[in-house]
Amino acid sequence: MFNLTEEDKKLLLKIARESIESVIKGQPEPEYNIQSQILNEKAGVFVTLKKHGELRGCIGYVYGVKPLWEATKDVAVEAALHDPRFYPVQPVELDEIELEISVLTPLQRIDSPEEVVVGKHGVLIKKGLNQGLLLPQVATEEGWNRETFLDHTCLKAGLYPGCWRDKDVEIYVFEAIIFSERDFTSPAR
Numbered sequence: 001m002f003n004l005t006e007e008d009k010k011l012l013l014k015i016a017r018e019s020i021e022s023v024i025k026g027q028p029e030p031e032y033n034i035q036s037q038i039l040n041e042k043a044g045v046f047v048t049l050k051k052h053g054e055l056r057g058c059i060g061y062v063y064g065v066k067p068l069w070e071a072t073k074d075v076a077v078e079a080a081l082h083d084p085r086f087y088p089v090q091p092v093e094l095d096e097i098e099l100e101i102s103v104l105t106p107l108q109r110i111d112s113p114e115e116v117v118v119g120k121h122g123v124l125i126k127k128g129l130n131q132g133l134l135l136p137q138v139a140t141e142e143g144w145n146r147e148t149f150l151d152h153t154c155l156k157a158g159l160y161p162g163c164w165r166d167k168d169v170e171i172y173v174f175e176a177i178i179f180s181e182r183d184f185t186s187p188a189r
Contacts, residue, residue: 002068002103002177008039009101009179015069016047016076016099017181023077024091032069039069044104044174046135047076049089051096057083062104062124062133072101100180102135107172113164116146121173125153125164132157136176 004012011034018030034040045068046060057079061071076099080089089097107124110116116123122136132153139149150171151161163169 002038002041002043002105004038004103004177004179006184008036010184011036011039012069012072012101012103013099013179013181013184015073016101019073019076020049020080020089020097020099021094024080024089024094029073029077032073034067034069036069040067042066043068043071044106045071045075046102046104046176047072047079048100048102048135049079050098050100051093056093056097057086057089058135059083060102060104062107064106068103098181100137100178102137102176102178105175107174109170109172113146113150113171116150116171116173118144118146118149120175122176123149123153124172124174125150125157125159126170126172127157127159127163127166127168130157130159132159135178136174137178 015032022029042064044060044062044064046058049057059078060075065071118139120136122134124131124133134153134156150164154161154163164171
C-alpha cells in the first residue's frame with residue numbers, strides 16, 4: 001500500500017483541481033515538476049467529482065500506467081469532461097464541485113465471493129469482454145451488504161445481478177487510499 005503523506009494528498013488534490021479548472025476555462029494546463037518519489041510511482045487512481053454530495057463524474061485507471069501525479073491529472077480532466085453518464089462540467093459549476101481521489105492497490109483475484117470485505121475492498125468483476133469496477137467507498141456510502149455490492153458491480157459490467165455466482169466470472173479485490181478536498185478544509189468555509 002502506498003504511504004501518502006498529508007502533503008502528497010494535498011498536492012494530488014491541487015493538481016486535480018488546477019487541471020480541471022484550466023481545461024474547463026480554456027486555459028493551458030499547468031505544468032508540474034514533481035520530485036516526490038512516491039508520486040512518481042505508477043499506481044491505479046480514480047478521481048470522483050461530487051456536486052452537493054451527488055456523483056458528478058468518476059473516471060480512473062485500474063492499473064498503474066503512469067506516475068501517480070500524472071495519472072491523477074489525466075483522470076481528473078476525464079472525469080470532468082468525458083464521463084459518459086454526465087454532461088461536461090461547466091465553468092459555473094466549479095465552485096460547487098468537490099474532488100475525491102482513490103489511489104488503488106494492485107488487483108488480487110479471489111477464489112470466493114466470501115473474501116470480499118465491505119468497507120475495505122473495491123471489486124472488479126470480469127466475464128468475457130465485460131468488466132465493471134466499484135470503489136470500496138461505494139458499498140459503504142450506499143449501505144450495501146456484500147451480495148448487493150457484488151450485484152451492482154455485475155450491473156456496472158453490463159451483466160445481470162448475481163452473475164458473480166457463475167463459474168466463468170473472475171472476481172478481483174483491491175483496497176484504496178481515499179481522500180477528498182473536504183479532508184483539508186476548515187468547517188468555517
